[in-house]
Amino acid sequence: xxxxxxxxRGSYPKGxxxxxxxxxxxxxxxxxxxxxxxxxxxxxxAVGLSQxxxxxxxxxxxxxxxxxxxxxxxxxxxxxxxxxxPAAPSGAGAASSGDTGDSDAxxxxxxxxxxxxxxxxxxxxxxxxxxxxxxxxxQLFSRVAVDAADPAHPAHGxxxxxxxxxxEAFVHALADAQAAGRVRSDVDPAMFARVYQAVSDGMQxxxxxxxxADMAAAVDALFAVLTxxxxx
Amino acid sequence: xxxxxxxxRGSYPKGxxxxxxxxxxxxxxxxxxxxxxxxxxxxxxAVGLSQxxxxxxxxxxxxxxxxxxxxxxxxxxxxxxxxxxPAAPSGAGAASSGDTGDSDAxxxxxxxxxxxxxxxxxxxxxxxxxxxxxxxxxQLFSRVAVDAADPAHPAHGxxxxxxxxxxEAFVHALADAQAAGRVRSDVDPAMFARVYQAVSDGMQxxxxxxxxADMAAAVDALFAVLTxxxxx
DNA sequence: GTCTATATGTTGATAGAC
DNA sequence: GTCTATCAACATATAGAC
Numbered sequence: 001x002x003x004x005x006x007x008x009r010g011s012y013p014k015g016x017x018x019x020x021x022x023x024x025x026x027x028x029x030x031x032x033x034x035x036x037x038x039x040x041x042x043x044x045x046a047v048g049l050s051q052x053x054x055x056x057x058x059x060x061x062x063x064x065x066x067x068x069x070x071x072x073x074x075x076x077x078x079x080x081x082x083x084x085x086p087a088a089p090s091g092a093g094a095a096s097s098g099d100t101g102d103s104d105a106x107x108x109x110x111x112x113x114x115x116x117x118x119x120x121x122x123x124x125x126x127x128x129x130x131x132x133x134x135x136x137x138x139q140l141f142s143r144v145a146v147d148a149a150d151p152a153h154p155a156h157g158x159x160x161x162x163x164x165x166x167x168e169a170f171v172h173a174l175a176d177a178q179a180a181g182r183v184r185s186d187v188d189p190a191m192f193a194r195v196y197q198a199v200s201d202g203m204q205x206x207x208x209x210x211x212x213a214d215m216a217a218a219v220d221a222l223f224a225v226l227t228x229x230x231x232x
Numbered sequence: 233x234x235x236x237x238x239x240x241r242g243s244y245p246k247g248x249x250x251x252x253x254x255x256x257x258x259x260x261x262x263x264x265x266x267x268x269x270x271x272x273x274x275x276x277x278a279v280g281l282s283q284x285x286x287x288x289x290x291x292x293x294x295x296x297x298x299x300x301x302x303x304x305x306x307x308x309x310x311x312x313x314x315x316x317x318p319a320a321p322s323g324a325g326a327a328s329s330g331d332t333g334d335s336d337a338x339x340x341x342x343x344x345x346x347x348x349x350x351x352x353x354x355x356x357x358x359x360x361x362x363x364x365x366x367x368x369x370x371q372l373f374s375r376v377a378v379d380a381a382d383p384a385h386p387a388h389g390x391x392x393x394x395x396x397x398x399x400e401a402f403v404h405a406l407a408d409a410q411a412a413g414r415v416r417s418d419v420d421p422a423m424f425a426r427v428y429q430a431v432s433d434g435m436q437x438x439x440x441x442x443x444x445a446d447m448a449a450a451v452d453a454l455f456a457v458l459t460x461x462x463x464x
Numbered sequence: 465g466t467c468t469a470t471a472t473g474t475t476g477a478t479a480g481a482c
Numbered sequence: 483g484t485c486t487a488t489c490a491a492c493a494t495a496t497a498g499a500c
Contacts, residue, residue, distance in 0.1 A: 015465095018465090039492080039494085040494070040495090041492095041493075049466075050467055050468075051467095051493095051494085051495090052468075052496085052497095053465075053466045054466095055494085055495070055496090056466070059495095060494080060495080061493085061494070139378070139381060143378050145437055145441075146371070146374045146375050146378060146437070146440070147269075148441065149371060149440035149441055150268065156441070159441055160441060160442070163438065163442075187453075188453065191449065191450060191453045192453065194438060194445065194450050195450050195454060197438065198431045198433075198435045198437075198438060198450060199427055199434060200430075201430075201433070201434035201438075202429065202430025202431060202432065202433035202434030202435075203430045203434075205430075205433050205434075206395065206426060206429065206430060206433075208378070208381035209377075209380065209381055209391055209395065210395075217423065218427050218430060221419075221420065221423045221427060222427060224418075225416065225418070225419060225457055225458065226457065247483095271475065271476085272475080272477090273474095273475080281485090283477085283485095284477090284478085284484070284486075284487095285483075285485065287476085287477070288483065288484070292476075292477080293475090293477090
C-alpha cells in the first residue's frame with residue numbers, strides 16, 4: 001500500500017509519477033556524481049529541470065532531500081530483499097532505469113513481521129556493500145541525518161521511524177536466533193539493535209573519510225562475535 | 233609540547249593566549265546554548281567579539297570550528313584521563329573557567345604509548361557520558377565530521393589523525409587484554425578498534441535524534457561481549 | 465506544468481577607521 | 483587588536499509569463 005505517504009501536492013497519478021521519476025533520476029545522479037552540498041538549482045539541472053520546475057513538486061530543499069532518502073530506502077529494499085540473490089545489482093547505477101517497483105515486494109528487511117537472522121544479516125550486509133558504490137548517497141544520508149536532529153526538520157520523523165523499523169527487525173532476528181542457540185544468550189537484543197545501527201552509521205563516517213575502511217567487514221565482525229558458531 | 237600546532241597568525245604569546253581564551257569560551261557557549269548551524273557572527277557575539285574581531289584570529293569559519301574541536305579534545309583529555317577520578321566534571325559547564333591546562337597531563341587516552349584496557353574503557357566511557365551534557369558539541373562534531381569528508385576541508389586532517397590515534401589506543405589495549413586473557417582471542421584488535429569508533433560516532437547520531445538513547449550503555453555492551461569475565 | 469525573473473535573506477570575508 | 487561598514491556571492495522561495 002504505497003498510497004499513504006506519497007500524497008503531497010497535486011497527487012494526481014500523473015503528478016506522483018513525475019515525482020517518482022524525478023526522485024529516481026536524482027538518486028542516480030547523486031549516486032554517480034556525488035553530493036557535495038548540492039544546491040536545488042544544481043540538482044534541478046542534473047535531472048533536467050529548472051529550479052522552479054523542480055520546486056513545483058517539492059515544497060522545499062529539505063523535503064526534496066528527505067524524499068530522495070525515502071526513495072533510496074525503497075529502492076534498496078526492493079534490490080536487497082526477498083530474493084536470495086538480487087536481480088542485478090551490477091555496479092553503481094543500479095538505482096534508476098524506469099520504475100524500480102511499486103512492487104510491494106521488499107518490506108521484509110525493515111518490517112516487524114521480520115526476516116530471519118540470516119536474511120537480515122545478508123540483506124544488511126548487501127546494502128552496506130552496495131553503499132560503497134554510491135558515495136554521494138552515503139554523504140547525503142549522513143548530512144541530513146545530522147540536520148534532522150532538529151525536531152523541526154522535515155526528515156526528523158523519517159529518521160526516527162527508519163531507526164525504529166531497522167532496530168525492530170534486529171530485535172526480532174536476534175531474539176529468534178538466541179532462542180535457536182545461534183546467538184549468545186547474554187546479548188540484549190534491544191541494546192545490540194542499537195549497536196548494529198550505530199556501527200553501520202559510524203562506519204559510513206569512517207569510510208567517507210577513509211575510503212579504504214571496510215564498512216561491511218566491521219559489521220560482519222560484530223555478527224561474528226555475537227554468534228556462537230561460524231555459519232557459512 | 234603544545235607548541236607545534238598552535239602556530240597560526242601572530243603566534244605571539246599574547247595572541248595565542250587570546251586565541252585559547254576565545255576557544256575556551258566558544259566551547260562553553262556551544263556546550264550550554266547548543267550549536268544549530270551557528271554563524272560566525274552569532275558565535276562572535278557569544279564570545280564577546282564582533283565578527284571582524286573574531287576572524288582576526290581565525291582565517292575562516294571552517295578553521296575556527298576545527299580549532300574548537302581540537303580544543304575540545306584537549307579539554308576532554310585533561311578531564312577524563314590520568315587521574316582515576318576526574319577533579320570535578322560537575323554538570324555541563326566543565327569546559328571553561330580559565331586555562332584548563334597547557335598541562336601536558338592527558339595524552340594517555342589517545343596516545344600510542346597507551347593506556348591499559350581498563351583505563352581506556354573507563355576514560356572512553358567517561359567522555360561519552362560527559363557528551364550527554366554538551367549536546368551542542370556533539371552536534372558540532374558530527375556536522376563537521378561529515379563536511380570534513382572532503383579532503384579540502386580544513387578539518388580533514390584533524391579527523392584522520394584523531395581517528396588513527398583513537399584506534400591505535402584501542403588496538404594496543406585490546407591486544408594487551410587479549411594477551412592477558414581478558415578479551416576473547418577471536419577478536420581482531422584492528423577491526424574492533426574501528427567498531428568501537430563507529431559505535432561511538434553512530435550512537436551520537438542516535439542520541440541527537442533520540443535523547444533517550446544511551447550512548448554509554450551501547451558502548452559498554454560492546455565491552456561486555458568482548459571481555460571474557462565480568463569486570464566492574 | 466515548466467520556465468524566467470526576481471524578491472529576500474544570509475553568509476563569509478574584507479577594508480579601513482579608531 | 484578590535485570595531486563598523488560594506489561587499490560580493492549565493493541560495494531559497496515566490497510570482498508571473500507562456
